[in-house]
Amino acid sequence: MAQDRRPAGRSVRRTGGERKPREERWAQLLDVATQVFYEKGYDGASLQDIADRLGMLKGSLYYYIQSKEDLLFEVISDVHREGYAVVRTAAEPPGDPLDRLERTIRAHVVHECRHLVPTAVFLHELASLPADRRESVLGSGHVYQGVFRDLVAEAQQQGLVRPEVDPRIAGLSILGSTNWVYRWFSADGPSTPEQIGEQLAAMAIHGVATPEAVRSRVPVGRAAS
Structure with missing residues (x-):
């Protein structure tokens, strides 16, 4: 069963050329966050850890979520x-x-x-x-x-x-x-x-x-x- 992995409440108004990369990035973010939470535990993990693993700036994560709790929830x-x-x-x-x-x-x-x-x-x-x-x-x-x-x-x-x-x-x-x-x-x-x-x-x-x-x-x- 195909799952919609967009972050809840985020806008879906995107151009055809940018929609797929952003959805793929969201799926990658979930996968990396899952691995980091597994390795370090929720309390021990930080958004910086996740951003570093993704090779992106920490501030860029806020396009997808507002807090670490939001990311755990997702x-x-x-x-x-x-x-x-x-x-x-x-x-x-x-x-x-x-x-x-x-x-x-x-x-x-x-x-x-x-x-x-x-x-x-x-x-x-x-x-x-x-x-x-x-x-x-x-x-x-x-x-x-x-x-x-x-x-x-x-x-x-x-x-x-x-x-x-x-x-x-x-x-x-x-x-x-x-x-x-x-x-x-x-x-x-x-x-x-x-x-x-x-x-x-x-x-x-x-x-x-x-x-x-x-x-x-x-x-x-x-x-x-």
């Missing part, structure tokens, strides 16, 4: 928007709710492993934003975790999840455990992102599904062994 928003698009797409039909939950967990883990730096900045620095700006990123209904919660609830309504399971707690548990992957995943490690996603999805499904639903998901050849 980085956090961009990471959240891209990640949410991944899980939202994975959660759509076809498949029953458990199939879609499994697919969504796997997609989330693979995306996280392949975008470790942005994920780390999002999870480490979200609390650096004022509460109102955090809320504007996450949404009043915490829509990201809501994808997992709603799939569990839908599966429960269809008799696929045990009745004692609280969908809200299950959704938080699934999202929390999968988010933690960024702390220990290594591209040089023994497991690929796909393998990790498959394992975590299987554990999550077994943790909430009814025994009947679990048995029905086991391949026939394996069930007979």
Whole structure:
């Protein structure tokens, strides 16, 4: 899904010859800021650090943002928007709710492993934003975790999840455990992102599904062994 990476509220009135370079510069600014925040932390990073990395004057950054907080907000928003698009797409039909939950967990883990730096900045620095700006990123209904919660609830309504399971707690548990992957995943490690996603999805499904639903998901050849 293509994302509009313009800074919020900026004018889009540009000539055809200058629009693309400025949009590319904005995308580069987000990428560099993400890397600097990752390396130095939000408190330790400065706009001068980011300008130096870009090879531009610090004053030129103010064409795009008004403060370092604005830049963090844009980085956090961009990471959240891209990640949410991944899980939202994975959660759509076809498949029953458990199939879609499994697919969504796997997609989330693979995306996280392949975008470790942005994920780390999002999870480490979200609390650096004022509460109102955090809320504007996450949404009043915490829509990201809501994808997992709603799939569990839908599966429960269809008799696929045990009745004692609280969908809200299950959704938080699934999202929390999968988010933690960024702390220990290594591209040089023994497991690929796909393998990790498959394992975590299987554990999550077994943790909430009814025994009947679990048995029905086991391949026939394996069930007979």
